[in-house]
Amino acid sequence: MTSNQKTNSRLDYGLVMILILLFLASCVAIYSAQTTGQYGSENFLIKQIIWYVIGAGIIAAVITLDSDQLQKLSWYAYGFGLVLLAGLIVAPSTIAPVINGAKSWYRVPAMGTLQLPS
Structure with missing residues (x-):
């Protein structure tokens, strides 16, 4: 079994879809809240996207580790x-x-x- 098949078998596509829907809903909510201009020039939408990308990177790194490696870390x-x-x-x-x-x-x-x- 190749490592690609092992990684794919650990991936829960339902959970991925829920995370994508939450990402889209949060981006729409933040974008619509910023249209009034009450927060000045700070763009919270960009920060939200950056934190989601960082979180996805952490998830991708953790999903490649097996349970023994996670226990040591x-x-x-x-x-x-x-x-x-x-x-x-x-x-x-x-x-x-x-x-x-x-x-x-x-x-x-x-x-x-x-x-x-x-």
Whole structure:
């Protein structure tokens, strides 16, 4: 069995179709919300598309791994998450500002903000 056949057998086409429909619905909703001009010149539609492309890349990378590889990588991902959470404590307010009374956001230049559960 080739690796291409193994990858295709793991792909759930119903789930892919639901994700595409959610992508289209969110893009239409964001586009229609921006037509009033209340958000200024910031284009949230482009950001939404960029984050969907990043998410699709992550999904494609994870789907190529088998369960043993995912289990080994899970410890590194867990450690990375802990480092990000600990970094919120010591990060200056330019990198991790207090938003709505909580310091649980990282400000990423040119991409916006990234929220961590606290």
